[in-house]
Amino acid sequence: MKYYIHTYGCQMNIHDSEKIAGILRDMGYDECNSPEEADVVVFNTCCIRETAEKKIYGHIGQMKKLKCKKPNLIVAVCGCMSQQEGASEHIRQSYPFVDVVLGTGNLNMLRQGIENAGRQRLFNTDFCCVREEDFPQYRTSYPNAWVNINYGCNNFCTYCIVPYVRGRERSRRPEDILAEVKGLLSDGYKEITLLGQNVNSYGKDIEGASFASLMREIGKLPGKFRLRFMTSHPKDLTQDIIDAVAEHKNICNNVHLPVQSGSSRILKAMNRRYDRESYLALVERIKECIPDVGITTDIMVGFPGETEEDFCDTLDLVRKAQFSSAFCFVYSPRKGTPASLMPQIDDAVKKDRITRLLACQNEVTKRISKTMVGKRYEVLVEGNNFRYKDTMCGRTESGRLVNFKCDSSLVGKFVTVKIERASSATLWGVVTEEE
Ligand code: SAH
Ligand code: SF4
Ligand code: F3S
Numbered sequence: 001m002k003y004y005i006h007t008y009g010c011q012m013n014i015h016d017s018e019k020i021a022g023i024l025r026d027m028g029y030d031e032c033n034s035p036e037e038a039d040v041v042v043f044n045t046c047c048i049r050e051t052a053e054k055k056i057y058g059h060i061g062q063m064k065k066l067k068c069k070k071p072n073l074i075v076a077v078c079g080c081m082s083q084q085e086g087a088s089e090h091i092r093q094s095y096p097f098v099d100v101v102l103g104t105g106n107l108n109m110l111r112q113g114i115e116n117a118g119r120q121r122l123f124n125t126d127f128c129c130v131r132e133e134d135f136p137q138y139r140t141s142y143p144n145a146w147v148n149i150n151y152g153c154n155n156f157c158t159y160c161i162v163p164y165v166r167g168r169e170r171s172r173r174p175e176d177i178l179a180e181v182k183g184l185l186s187d188g189y190k191e192i193t194l195l196g197q198n199v200n201s202y203g204k205d206i207e208g209a210s211f212a213s214l215m216r217e218i219g220k221l222p223g224k225f226r227l228r229f230m231t232s233h234p235k236d237l238t239q240d241i242i243d244a245v246a247e248h249k250n251i252c253n254n255v256h257l258p259v260q261s262g263s264s265r266i267l268k269a270m271n272r273r274y275d276r277e278s279y280l281a282l283v284e285r286i287k288e289c290i291p292d293v294g295i296t297t298d299i300m301v302g303f304p305g306e307t308e309e310d311f312c313d314t315l316d317l318v319r320k321a322q323f324s325s326a327f328c329f330v331y332s333p334r335k336g337t338p339a340s341l342m343p344q345i346d347d348a349v350k351k352d353r354i355t356r357l358l359a360c361q362n363e364v365t366k367r368i369s370k371t372m373v374g375k376r377y378e379v380l381v382e383g384n385n386f387r388y389k390d391t392m393c394g395r396t397e398s399g400r401l402v403n404f405k406c407d408s409s410l411v412g413k414f415v416t417v418k419i420e421r422a423s424s425a426t427l428w429g430v431v432t433e434e435e
Contacts, residue, residue, distance in 0.1 A: 003029040004038035008056055009046025011195055011230065012166075013079055015146035016107065017044045020078070022136035023110050035066060040074045040114060045081035047161055049332035053081055060095055067097040074117040076100035078107060083165040085336060088123050103127070104166050108134060127167055133176060143190040143380060143412040149177055149214065150196035155233065157260075158271045158338040159303060159331060162197055171202050174209050174217065181218050185225055190380055190412055192218065194229040200236035212240040219248030224414065226380060226397065230256045234282055235273045246289045253290045254399035257283070258298035262317030263310035266303055270339070276317060283321045294324040294398030301357055302331040302350030304342035311353050315360050324368055324400060325425060326361045330354050362424055369400075369422035376432060377402070379417045381410045402427045410434060 003024040007017040020042055021031065035041045043060055046052045063075045075098045082088055083103035091101050100113035103125030113122035132148055139145055152167040153160075181192055194215075196202060203209030211229075218227055227250055232241075234257055245251045261267050264275035274282075286293055299314060318326065330350045333340035377396040385393035391403050392410070394417075402417050403426065416433035 001029045001039045002032035002037055003040045003042065004032055004035050005042045005044060006035075006059060007044045008052055009044075009048060009080065011146060011193070012148075012197070013044050013046060014141070015148065015195060016079065016104075017042075018137045018139050018141075018146070019107060019135040020044060020110065021138035021140070023107070024114075025138050026136045027111060027114065035063070039072065040076065041066075042076045042078065042110075045077060045079035047081040047084055047087075047165065047334070049329065050334075051332065056081060060091075060098065064095075064097050072118065074099050074114055076102070076110065076113060078102040078104075078110070080104055080161070080165040083125050084161070085164075088125050092121070092123050101125070106130065129170075132172060132180075139189075143188075143382065144193055145184045145189040145191070146193050146195055147177060147180055147184070148172060148196070149194045149199060149211075149229075150202045153197040154201075155198060155273075156271060158269065158342075159300070159334065161334040161337060164336055166197065169198070169201060169205065171205050171209065173206065174203070174214050177214065178217055182221065185221060185223055188412065189225070190414070191226040191228065194218075194227070196229075197231060198233040198236060199229045200232050200238070200241060210240070212238065212244040215241070215244045215251060216248070219244065219251050225250055227251045228254060228399075232257050234259070234279050237282060237286075239285075242286055242289045252397045252399065253293040254296070254397065255286055255290075255293060256296045256298075257286075259317065259321070260298065260300050261303060261306070261310065262314035263306070264313075266306055266310050269305060269342075270303060276313065280317065280320055292398055294396075294400060295321065296325045296327075296399060297321070297323045298327045298329065299357060299361075300329045300331050301353040302345045304331075304339055304344055306331075306345060306353075311356075315357065318357070318360050318364060322364055322368065323361065324398065325365055328354060328357050328361065366422075366424045369424060369427060372400070372419045372427060373422050374419065376416050376418045377429075378414055379404075379429075381406065381413055381415055383411050384408070400427055401425075402429050404429045404431055406431045406434075 005017050032038050045056050067073050082101045088101045091098050099117040101123045105127035108130045150171040152169045153163045154169040156163050202211040379394040381394045385391045392406050393403050413435040415431045417429040418432045419427050419429040421428045
């Protein structure tokens with residue numbers, strides 16, 4: 001019996017898929033490479049933008065044909081899209097070949113749904129408070145391991161669907177996180193990435209806990225490993241957190257700090273609770289305190305009411321902040337969010353702005369890449385880069401991806417790589433020293 005999981009969206013979902021795989025393997029299923037070979041197909045969905053959602057509904061629709069050929073095929077849909085208001089009912093009615101729909105807070109019901117498939121369809125998006133420890137996990141990202149530290153979000157940025165589909169913010173207990181991390185390190189994982197929609201607000205709901213102290217506890221664990229974290233909300237990134245990163249050698253000098261816009265007026269309408277000046281001041285402070293830090297970001301264009309002047313403020317901020325890379329998005333109205341009710345911007349204007357933004361960030365990335373040529377960096381070897389033949393890849397501490405040739409036995413090892421050339425975002429190097 002075989003399973004195929006189709007994962008969409010962010011790291012949170014990638015990690016949830018490791019839990020789904022854990023449940024399925026516990027039930028005796030093995031992984032396969034395509035829905036055609038599978039007995040169970042699971043869609044772990046995302047609804048952050050309309051494009052994501054449309055694509056997923058298209059992929060689910062394709063299961064209709066497959067199920068005609070293989071009537072015993074079980075189709076399950078879970079994740080953020082199913083948690084949206086009305087989605088579960090929509091799938092129940094319009095996709096009669098879907099057997100199971102679960103939300104983001106009741107994955108524990110997947111086993112039951114699959115066991116009963118064929119006899120009874122299961123549609124349930126109730127939020128049960130399931131403990132992380134209750135899930136078997138099948139990790140697929142060695143040498144990195146994802147570790148949830150907090151779930152949900154309380155920020156309600158006016159464009160964003162996440163607080164509606166992931167529920168209120170709640171933190172895992174520090175002792176549980178520490179126990180998981182210790183276990184992963186003793187299993188040989190070399191990089192731990194702490195996950196949360198807003199890691200900086202970790203511990204606000206637990207007496208005596210804070211993100212800085214959690215990082216310090218993990219940072220002082222013995223052995224050579226890397227600690228990463230994402231995502232940081234600028235409004236909650238305290239000096240204490242910056243100090244914790246600067247103090248510990250094994251906490252990576254890499255901060256993902258989504259800015260969204262360079263216009264204070266738009267940031268206010270987005271309910272981000274910082275402005276352009278305070279964001280730029282924070283970037284400066286991080287750069288002063290953490291040597292060679294790589295700051296990455298998320299930026300959106302075409303938010304309701306964004307004028308050419310607002311957009312030029314974003315371009316200007318991109319040049320000033322010098323992000324090592326940026327994920328750039330076109331704003332997509334999400335039903336149920338305040339921004340979806342505001343007057344919307346023309347698609348042609350959005351398209352023009354995203355092209356200009358990408359070109360602007362590309363210039364910045366190219367400039368930073370050039371300064372890296374000729375220098376040596378410690379890189380953790382991650383595995384093959386399948387985009388290029390016989391090429392391995394790994395990341396610098398600051399988070400830049402580097403391609404190089406080496407033996408596959410070096411996966412999970414730290415090597416020194418000398419950067420030989422750079423084509424904008426892609427760095428190419430040679431291994432000069434092995435662990
Ligand atoms: N919790 C993270 C972001 C999670 S969503 C944070 O607060 O930074 C990842 C990114 O998707 C966001 O940073 C934002 O840039 C983008 N995004 C969120 N909602 C969007 C929407 N409605 N349209 C387009 N992009 C969106
Ligand atoms: Fe969405 Fe804002 Fe929460 Fe991030 S902080 S998940 S952008 S509401
Ligand atoms: Fe992530 Fe998409 Fe959900 S970005 S939290 S999977 S809506």
